[in-house]
Amino acid sequence: MNHWEQFEALAARARDESGPHIDVTARVMDELRRRAATPVVDWPLRLFSALSAAAAVTVAVLAIQACTVDPLSGLFATFTMVMQ
Amino acid sequence: MTADLLDQQDVRAAMAGDGEAYRRLVTRHQPALAAYLWRFTRDRRECEELVQETFVEAYLSLGSYRGRSPWSHWLRKIATRVGYHFWKARARQRTLLGMSAEAWQRAAEMSREMEAAEAAEAVHVMLARLAPRDRLVLTLLYLEQCSVAEAAELCGWTQTMVKVQAYRAKRRFRKLWEAEEGKR
Numbered sequence: 001m002n003h004w005e006q007f008e009a010l011a012a013r014a015r016d017e018s019g020p021h022i023d024v025t026a027r028v029m030d031e032l033r034r035r036a037a038t039p040v041v042d043w044p045l046r047l048f049s050a051l052s053a054a055a056a057v058t059v060a061v062l063a064i065q066a067c068t069v070d071p072l073s074g075l076f077a078t079f080t081m082v083m084q
Numbered sequence: 085m086t087a088d089l090l091d092q093q094d095v096r097a098a099m100a101g102d103g104e105a106y107r108r109l110v111t112r113h114q115p116a117l118a119a120y121l122w123r124f125t126r127d128r129r130e131c132e133e134l135v136q137e138t139f140v141e142a143y144l145s146l147g148s149y150r151g152r153s154p155w156s157h158w159l160r161k162i163a164t165r166v167g168y169h170f171w172k173a174r175a176r177q178r179t180l181l182g183m184s185a186e187a188w189q190r191a192a193e194m195s196r197e198m199e200a201a202e203a204a205e206a207v208h209v210m211l212a213r214l215a216p217r218d219r220l221v222l223t224l225l226y227l228e229q230c231s232v233a234e235a236a237e238l239c240g241w242t243q244t245m246v247k248v249q250a251y252r253a254k255r256r257f258r259k260l261w262e263a264e265e266g267k268r
Binding site for chain 2: 007010016029033
């Protein structure tokens with residue numbers, strides 16, 4: 001019998017085992033009640049979300065402004081002024 | 085009324101906030117769940133904790149249950165995840181669990197005369213030496229006798245991934261025991 005066959009023989013025998021008799025009903029219901037009774041403290045998360053959103057909006061506005069201005073226009077304006 | 089219809093009815097009631105309905109679901113499904121999670125630990129207290137954690141997680145994600153498959157299948161998927169995370173947390177301890185190759189070989193030879201619980205204990209000790217992923221795939225395929233498709237569904241993997249993982253796990257299993265024999 002090689003190792004794998006040994007494993008399969010043991011696994012086949014092990015399959016007949018039944019699990020332990022347990023009763024966790026009361027514990028589960030208590031845990032769910034406890035969780036429902038605990039207020040969720042989420043104000044730090046809300047504050048952080050608001051700050052992140054404000055920062056994102058600022059960056060977006062600056063980015064749009066930068067995109068709408070022709071980057072070469074400043075350079076040409078200076079050049080034209082010098083030529084004149 | 086079939087068990088599945090009864091489950092669907094209780095799930096709907098539990099989602100609507102009926103605690104008694106969820107209590108009935110727990111009572112009905114805990115024996116099967118305990119037997120399944122007994123593959124993940126041989127400690128009764130730990131098994132109780134895993135069963136409890138599975139039911140709590142299941143309750144908290146009831147909203148994601150679409151009712152396309154029986155509730156017991158959906159519950160088993162959660163239990164697989166809970167058991168797998170338990171193994172991952174315990175992975176560092178696997179070197180502490182020990183059974184010599186000689187002792188294990190003796191156990192395998194006597195497997196027919198052994199009590200199922202003794203055989204399960206030997207298999208548990210043996211598999212505990214493998215990485216959690218290897219252990220999970222071998223447990224599902226050889227202890228739970230799941231098909232590749234069932235194992236894929238329980239693990240959230242593709243069927244190809246289950247086959248590849250099973251092939252690798254078997255190879256690592258053989259290597260592990262060849263190395264153990266080499267120590268003798």
